[in-house]
Amino acid sequence: MSITNQLKTIIIELLTELGIENPSVSFEHPTELVHGDYSTNVAMVYAKELKKNPRVLAEEVKKYIQNQKPDTIENIEIAGPGFINFFLSKQFFVDSLKHIIREGDQFGSNQDGAGKKVLVEYSSPNIAKPFTVGHLRSTIIGDAVANLLAFSGYTVIRDNHLGDWGTQFGKLIVAIKKWGDFEAIKKSQTPIKELVDLYVKFHDEAEKDASLEDEGRAWFTKLEQGDSDARALWQMCVALSMQEFDRIYARLRVSAFDTALGESFFEDKMAAVLVDVKATNIAKESEGAYLIFFDEEKTKLPPLMLTKKDGSSLYALRDLAADRYRRETYGTDITIINEVGAEQSQYFRQIFEAEELLGYFPKSQRVHIGHGLYRFAEGKMSTRKGNVIWLDDILNEAEKRAGELNEATKTDVALAAIKFNDLKREAIKDIVFDWDEILNLHGDTGPYLQYAHARCVSVLEKARESLIEPVATDTLQQAGSVEKLVYRFPEIVSRATSEYAPHYIATYLIELAHAFSTYYAETKIVDPEDHLSPYKVGLTKAVKIVLKNGLSLLGIPTPEKM
RNA sequence: GUCCUCGUAGUUCAAUGGAUAGAACGAGGGACUUCUAAUCCCUAAAUCUAGGUUCGAUUCCUAGCGAGGGCACCA
Numbered sequence: 001m002s003i004t005n006q007l008k009t010i011i012i013e014l015l016t017e018l019g020i021e022n023p024s025v026s027f028e029h030p031t032e033l034v035h036g037d038y039s040t041n042v043a044m045v046y047a048k049e050l051k052k053n054p055r056v057l058a059e060e061v062k063k064y065i066q067n068q069k070p071d072t073i074e075n076i077e078i079a080g081p082g083f084i085n086f087f088l089s090k091q092f093f094v095d096s097l098k099h100i101i102r103e104g105d106q107f108g109s110n111q112d113g114a115g116k117k118v119l120v121e122y123s124s125p126n127i128a129k130p131f132t133v134g135h136l137r138s139t140i141i142g143d144a145v146a147n148l149l150a151f152s153g154y155t156v157i158r159d160n161h162l163g164d165w166g167t168q169f170g171k172l173i174v175a176i177k178k179w180g181d182f183e184a185i186k187k188s189q190t191p192i193k194e195l196v197d198l199y200v201k202f203h204d205e206a207e208k209d210a211s212l213e214d215e216g217r218a219w220f221t222k223l224e225q226g227d228s229d230a231r232a233l234w235q236m237c238v239a240l241s242m243q244e245f246d247r248i249y250a251r252l253r254v255s256a257f258d259t260a261l262g263e264s265f266f267e268d269k270m271a272a273v274l275v276d277v278k279a280t281n282i283a284k285e286s287e288g289a290y291l292i293f294f295d296e297e298k299t300k301l302p303p304l305m306l307t308k309k310d311g312s313s314l315y316a317l318r319d320l321a322a323d324r325y326r327r328e329t330y331g332t333d334i335t336i337i338n339e340v341g342a343e344q345s346q347y348f349r350q351i352f353e354a355e356e357l358l359g360y361f362p363k364s365q366r367v368h369i370g371h372g373l374y375r376f377a378e379g380k381m382s383t384r385k386g387n388v389i390w391l392d393d394i395l396n397e398a399e400k401r402a403g404e405l406n407e408a409t410k411t412d413v414a415l416a417a418i419k420f421n422d423l424k425r426e427a428i429k430d431i432v433f434d435w436d437e438i439l440n441l442h443g444d445t446g447p448y449l450q451y452a453h454a455r456c457v458s459v460l461e462k463a464r465e466s467l468i469e470p471v472a473t474d475t476l477q478q479a480g481s482v483e484k485l486v487y488r489f490p491e492i493v494s495r496a497t498s499e500y501a502p503h504y505i506a507t508y509l510i511e512l513a514h515a516f517s518t519y520y521a522e523t524k525i526v527d528p529e530d531h532l533s534p535y536k537v538g539l540t541k542a543v544k545i546v547l548k549n550g551l552s553l554l555g556i557p558t559p560e561k562m
Numbered sequence: 563g564u565c566c567u568c569g570u571a572g573u574u575c576a577a578u579g580g581a582u583a584g585a586a587c588g589a590g591g592g593a594c595u596u597c598u599a600a601u602c603c604c605u606a607a608a609u610c611u612a613g614g615u616u617c618g619a620u621u622c623c624u625a626g627c628g629a630g631g632g633c634a635c636c637a
Binding site for chain 2: 026028029030031032035039041044045047048054079080081082083085124126163165166167168171217263286287288289291300301302303304305307308309310312314315316318340341342343344345346347349370372373375380402405406413421424425426428429430431432434436437440441442443444445447448450451452454455458459461462463495499503507510511514517518520521522524525526532536540561562
């Protein structure tokens with residue numbers, strides 16, 4: 001039985017004795033370590049009902065617990081308005097270090113997701129468009145979320161939902177035909193940039209000549225109807241883009257996708273959705289287009305358009321087809337997570353509502369992780385306007401800055417800087433693009449964590465040379481902040497996973513690394529006579545394991561030397 | 563207009579309804595004959611406004627203000 005459950009049982013026993021029916025008792029880690037390892041607010045919660053001063057009640061609870069002598073509790077303090085603070089025993093911390101070392105790279109993992117399937121759709125770049133900082137967010141966050149789920153025992157399907165279909169291709173085809181050179185693009189060193197230039201030109205020209213938009217839509221309709229000219233151009237774009245994506249994913253060192261089906265894959269699967277929709281009677285025609293109408297009172301959702309007045313498909317119809325396909329392929333019990341920009345949150349509520357109405361998935365099996373956008377201080381980035389930042393440029397710049405410090409690990413450091421800058425904050429928030437912020441190597445950053453990890457490795461190397469087994473012993477005088485933080489890693493993992501929020505891992509790792517750096521600066525792990533303290537080596541080993549496991553979950557490499 | 567999200571030190575971010583709101587960057591001061599200074603220590607510095615719920619509100623509710631986003635043929 002866990003310590004908190006043990007304490008809970010004891011406290012409930014007392015409160016029941018005092019006349020409280022079904023008391024609820026909860027524990028938390030106090031914000032500050034000096035307030036103890038666990039704390040409960042029961043005395044404040046029930047003081048009024050029992051007509052007692054909360055501090056007096058707290059004292060009663062304290063005495064009651066002390067009479068039972070729970071062995072992992074070393075001390076109990078009453079503090080503030082009536083908090084009961086628990087301090088864990090030295091033995092607990094020593095045992096937890098041993099446990100961490102024993103578990104190694106499995107420490108923090110759990111089986112909460114055993115037997116459960118989850119599909120995570122993320123990255124999802126668009127064919128013939130730049131892979132920019134925008135896609136970077138989905139890729140990094142999605143990868144981290146998938147890592148977390150896998151670490152918690154879920155069967156995870158990593159799904160890259162490529163944007164290879166839609167009116168944008170009609171527009172691109174128009175641009176290639178009007179201003180482009182098919183053969184020249186194919187031979188170009190940077191074919192994607194050429195295509196993007198054409199796409200930008202299209203929108204410039206369309207401002208002057210609105211008929212271009214209609215022309216673009218018409219070409220998409222032809223593409224969808226199988227026009228051979230349109231198909232050939234489209235296939236060229238897909239092939240060129242796929243090469244580009246493979247190169248970028250390798251550079252980002254994200255886990256491989258299990259499946260990468262383009263939207264076009266669902267082309268022949270949309271009719272079935274329309275049949276389902278018609279059977280449920282939730283959609284109707286309006287001005288030639290076909291839309292699902294939701295209960296406005298209840299859902300506050302606007303209608304969702306499935307097909308245009310010319311009969312061609314829209315994003316929503318293709319998404320429904322994709323989820324229908326996933327249901328058939330992976331089973332009705334799968335949970336589907338879409339890591340897509342927050343600007344689509346209303347759209348996803350529409351999709352979830354529709355899928356529930358259609359009987360595809362209950363809302364409980366559909367999750368949208370929305371992320372804010374990278375934006376400039378002056379405004380939004382836009383592919384159409386051409387004011388974007390290419391991912392390659394960021395990686396190049398990051399490697400340049402990291403290389404000034406250490407040539408050997410510069411790609412590792414560059415990735416850490418970029419990924420951590422993204423993962424340390426709540427996904428939903430926008431990020432104002434700032435070179436100095438993103439590529440910072442000091443402070444609360446990925447490189448700082450890597451450095452802390454490398455220092456641990458260095459100490460352990462020394463320990464190995466001296467033939468001292470890095471095992472914790474019971475020479476601990478008093479538990480410090482490092483001990484009080486390392487054992488909590490599994491709780492953090494659990495929370496980050498259930499809330500799909502990798503930033504909990506990020507902020508925790510910073511806290512731990514900072515505690516360790518302070519410890520490192522203040523303590524001689526090797527004493528002046530060059531004797532290694534087995535306990536300190538064991539502690540270092542535990543910290544190293546947690547940093548490594550945590551950074552791996554975030555998709556950040558952990559070089560051993562820096 | 564309507565719906566959604568976000569408002570925390572100068573800046574960028576934290577804070578399962580708890581205690582003295584925690585970091586980092588920047589500013590000022592200090593620590594390198596180092597188990598790796600990509601580090602550590604000290605100082606100054608913040609919850610948009612007004613109500614409400616609560617023993618207790620940055621957190622929940624209502625209204626307002628501010629920023630961003632969605633709302634019929636983009637994805």
